[in-house]
Amino acid sequence: MAARDNDQGGMGSENAFGRSSGENSEGKVDQRVQGEIGKHLRAFYDDVINEPVPNRFMELLEQLERSTQKR
Template identity: 55%
Template sequence: MSQSNLNINQHQDEAQLDDRVVETIGRALRAHYDDLVDAPLPDRFFELLAELERRERDTAGRPGGSDAAK
């Protein structure tokens, strides 16, 4: 069982938030998320994909085992 984190206003009326509050939250959420989406990606993601691709190409280039290795 996970410990409950729901102790802040757990039983607060959930249906009655002002539309403008909901809208403000929505805009802040998208601003938060869009900032993260726009942040530069670490090189290591691209390096990983390039490495995976290289490995697969090497394997594919050796049909039925490597002649070059003999």
């Protein structure tokens, strides 16, 4: 499928994704696709963020604090 000459952000495209029309003529991904990617990216990232901090890190910080005080 040939790229359209004037891609208005993928609106009204029958294939709004991929090389042919998900990108505009400068090879950049259009706003809507960017939004979708951003949403997924944050979901992936927030999955880890929302995990409780493992105990090993609390213990490590306590240990570091003790070692600093001793000096």
